[in-house]
Amino acid sequence: MSRIKLGRLMLVVALVLSLSSAAVLAQNVEITILNSKGEIQTQLEEIARYYTSITDGVSVEVIAAGVGQSPFERAVALYASGNAPALLMLDAGDVLLFEDRALALNDEKWVADAIANSLDMATHADGRILAFPATVEGYGFIYNKPVLDNAVGGEFDPKTINTFDSLRQLFEQVAGSGKDALVIAPEDWSLGAHFFALAYAAQSADFATINEFQAGLKNGTVRLAENAAANGLMDTFDLMKEYNYDRLDPLAGLYDRGTELIGEGEVGIWFMGNWAWPQINDFDKADGQYGFLPVPISNNPADLGNTQIPVGVTKYFIVDGEQNSAAQQQAAKDFLNWLVYDPEGQRRFVVDANIIPAFKNITITPADPLAASILDYVQAERTMNFVLNLPPDHWAQVGASMQKYLGGFIDRATFFQEVEAYWQGL
Amino acid sequence: MATEKRFSDKLKTYLLFAGPTTFVFLTVIILPFLFGIYLTLTNWDGIAKTYTFVRLDNYLTVFKDPVFWNSFLLTVRYVLYTVVIVNTLGFILAYALTGNNVRGQNLLRTGFFIPNLIGGIILGLVWKFIFSTVLVFIGRSLDISALSYSWVANPNKVLWTLIIVSVWQYSGYMMIIFIAGLSNIPRDLIEAATIDGASGFNRLRSIVLPLMVPSFIVTVFLTIQRGFMVYDVNLALTDGGPFKSSELISMHVYKKAFLAQQYGVGQSQAFLLFVLVAAISLTQVYFTKKLEVEA
Numbered sequence: 001m002s003r004i005k006l007g008r009l010m011l012v013v014a015l016v017l018s019l020s021s022a023a024v025l026a027q028n029v030e031i032t033i034l035n036s037k038g039e040i041q042t043q044l045e046e047i048a049r050y051y052t053s054i055t056d057g058v059s060v061e062v063i064a065a066g067v068g069q070s071p072f073e074r075a076v077a078l079y080a081s082g083n084a085p086a087l088l089m090l091d092a093g094d095v096l097l098f099e100d101r102a103l104a105l106n107d108e109k110w111v112a113d114a115i116a117n118s119l120d121m122a123t124h125a126d127g128r129i130l131a132f133p134a135t136v137e138g139y140g141f142i143y144n145k146p147v148l149d150n151a152v153g154g155e156f157d158p159k160t161i162n163t164f165d166s167l168r169q170l171f172e173q174v175a176g177s178g179k180d181a182l183v184i185a186p187e188d189w190s191l192g193a194h195f196f197a198l199a200y201a202a203q204s205a206d207f208a209t210i211n212e213f214q215a216g217l218k219n220g221t222v223r224l225a226e227n228a229a230a231n232g233l234m235d236t237f238d239l240m241k242e243y244n245y246d247r248l249d250p251l252a253g254l255y256d257r258g259t260e261l262i263g264e265g266e267v268g269i270w271f272m273g274n275w276a277w278p279q280i281n282d283f284d285k286a287d288g289q290y291g292f293l294p295v296p297i298s299n300n301p302a303d304l305g306n307t308q309i310p311v312g313v314t315k316y317f318i319v320d321g322e323q324n325s326a327a328q329q330q331a332a333k334d335f336l337n338w339l340v341y342d343p344e345g346q347r348r349f350v351v352d353a354n355i356i357p358a359f360k361n362i363t364i365t366p367a368d369p370l371a372a373s374i375l376d377y378v379q380a381e382r383t384m385n386f387v388l389n390l391p392p393d394h395w396a397q398v399g400a401s402m403q404k405y406l407g408g409f410i411d412r413a414t415f416f417q418e419v420e421a422y423w424q425g426l
Numbered sequence: 427m428a429t430e431k432r433f434s435d436k437l438k439t440y441l442l443f444a445g446p447t448t449f450v451f452l453t454v455i456i457l458p459f460l461f462g463i464y465l466t467l468t469n470w471d472g473i474a475k476t477y478t479f480v481r482l483d484n485y486l487t488v489f490k491d492p493v494f495w496n497s498f499l500l501t502v503r504y505v506l507y508t509v510v511i512v513n514t515l516g517f518i519l520a521y522a523l524t525g526n527n528v529r530g531q532n533l534l535r536t537g538f539f540i541p542n543l544i545g546g547i548i549l550g551l552v553w554k555f556i557f558s559t560v561l562v563f564i565g566r567s568l569d570i571s572a573l574s575y576s577w578v579a580n581p582n583k584v585l586w587t588l589i590i591v592s593v594w595q596y597s598g599y600m601m602i603i604f605i606a607g608l609s610n611i612p613r614d615l616i617e618a619a620t621i622d623g624a625s626g627f628n629r630l631r632s633i634v635l636p637l638m639v640p641s642f643i644v645t646v647f648l649t650i651q652r653g654f655m656v657y658d659v660n661l662a663l664t665d666g667g668p669f670k671s672s673e674l675i676s677m678h679v680y681k682k683a684f685l686a687q688q689y690g691v692g693q694s695q696a697f698l699l700f701v702l703v704a705a706i707s708l709t710q711v712y713f714t715k716k717l718e719v720e721a
Contacts, residue, residue, distance in 0.1 A: 070684055070685055072472070072473075072684065072685075072687065073472075073684040073685075075473070076472040076473050076684070079473060097471060097473050097474065097687070098473060099474075100473075100474060100475040100476075101473070101475075186579070186667075186668070188667065188669075248575070249562075249575045249576055249579055250579075251576075251579035251580075251667070251668040252558055252562070252575065252576035252578070252579035254558065391686075392685060392686055392687045393681070393685055393686035393687075396670075396681065396685060396686075399669075400667075400668075400669035400670045401669070403667065403668050403669040404668075404669045407579075407581075407668060407669075409581070409669075
């Protein structure tokens with residue numbers, strides 16, 4: 001008798017529980033964002049808290065990809081556990097790998113407002129737009145203006161650096177003023193994914209030609225030793241090695257120390273991108289006077305790359321179309337729209353998190369000087385392709401070869417051979 | 427009938443006590459392991475919904491990949507050095523700290539054991555700072571040429587930074603196991619030997635060391651296995667650099683599977699690594715077991 005009673009009781013409890021949980025679901029939509037830009041984790045969490053507080057029943061939570069963990073790997077693990085976030089911030093090159101999982105976003109309003117070419121890496125061959133361009137980034141020579149002002153004796157004009165020789169002269173002047181001209185971050189991702197990628201970007205302003213160049217490397221028809229841009233870039237790298245702060249021990253440098261050296265004005269120039277601003281800001285002794293110089297690769301100012309810096313969308317959000325409910329997917333889309341169209345969303349995303357937005361309708365700009373410098377280049381149309389469609393281990397493999405060259409372990413011919421061998425081995 | 431009942435009773439008892447563990451072991455270790463072997467036969471990239479079978483192509487790629495074998499040989503060197511140094515040092519520490527006349531034994535034991543309690547990532551970062559900044563500063567100030575350049579940035583010395591940190595990390599742990607072993611040696615044996623006139627060295631060689639073989643089986647097994655599987659210190663201290671000259675095998679496998687997005691190839695490497703490490707460890711246990719003696 002008591003057993004039957006117990007069974008009934010349990011049934012009733014189960015029924016009540018299922019009812020109440022259904023009711024909770026209808027009211028409350030919880031979405032999760034995977035963030036892979038560690039430097040904005042706090043800001044993004046703050047944005048999520050604010051968004052949760054202003055919406056009725058939508059709560060947003062931010063999870064981070066671990067330090068040194070690739071966002072791809074984190075996303076793969078989350079998918080494999082059946083626990084995919086509604087929004088995943090991915091590296092540009094990885095977006096299309098998620099073709100089976102990501103929701104097509106062609107009907108979203110922001111598609112029309114996205115800046116030119118910002119959706120290239122997110123558009124599938126079948127026409128589906130799979131991702132939201134999360135941030136524009138650029139890189140080049142970051143300069144500390146007071147150091148350079150002091151070196152050139154007067155107001156330094158970044159436009160004067162448009163050839164190999166003018167760069168050499170600037171390095172000499174800085175060295176003459178008692179400081180080191182620049183510091184090279186020896187990290188493989190910086191050397192492989194950013195520095196050597198300039199050799200691809202400088203082939204043409206047209207993305208299709210860059211792709212052809214990559215295809216030529218794959219099938220072995222391109223010889224880097226005969227390529228003017230590749231050789232010019234390595235000439236510049238030789239010059240950088242000569243004036244490197246760490247020239248005695250070139251592989252010993254650390255990214256973090258680079259932020260300190262440039263911020264405190266120990267060196268005039270550092271090869272890096274605008275993502276370094278939060279750290280540079282910690283050491284800033286130049287009153288925020290920083291900007292970008294192009295990396296010149298020849299003595300003709302008209303050559304591509306001598307007056308342009310690479311700028312592109314490096315991170316995209318995909319909306320999961322598989323493991324989240326329709327309500328969650330809608331909430332994720334609404335959140336993206338809020339970032340683009342709501343003044344408060346814009347302000348928090350652009351100003352608080354220092355994001356250069358990829359949308360024409362957003363007129364406010366981040367307060368940091370590196371982002372401002374990139375926007376100057378964009379407005380002056382002095383940008384080139386940030387080549388992001390490289391094979392996934394390109395940065396590590398070519399970066400390792402660049403490190404050997406930086407440390408003086410191999411000569412240029414061997415370096416080119418190693419890079420060609422990498423491409424042909426794909 | 428009687429045996430049948432006894433078997434079901436046994437099964438019941440087994441399920442009662444070991445059932446949950448067996449279930450977890452099956453689902454968390456065995457199933458993923460088998461599924462992993464299955465994946466080595468495909469060209470899956472980790473996320474796509476479709477993949478094709480490539481039969482044994484992945485294994486062929488691995489066998490023909492010189493980078494994999496270089497990394498494996500590097501790991502073997504690393505393991506050899508760490509196993510020898512960690513066990514020697516651990517034993518010396520334990521032997522020195524079990525005597526009757528050492529003051530502050532417990533404090534010293536704690537001190538040597540503490541590095542093992544710090545996570546590998548933190549250890550790596552701390553030592554990276556020591557190797558690339560502190561030692562270089564000392565070297566340049568005192569004009570010691572061997573220290574004037576960062577060891578972490580030197581492809582010929584970077585392996586030794588990993589070995590030094592691992593030795594620092596594991597010697598104390600092995601010391602604890604040795605101390606446990608040493609205190610299990612019957613005192614009467616030592617006393618008898620002393621009365622018979624055995625010198626300290628002879629006591630160590632003929633009595634202590636043979637009786638310590640069970641401890642050595644455990645510590646050598648642990649150091650070999652940890653050496654082959656090391657990842658966190660490798661990541662935080664050198665990240666495989668400069669130019670992959672310190673990329674140990676676990677890191678190579680991880681990068682192949684997740685960064686190069688060649689899941690099938692990476693999984694094949696991992697399986698091969700499993701076979702090799704299992705073979706090495708079992709051989710070690712088999713041969714050292716033969717050295718065991720009865721007290």
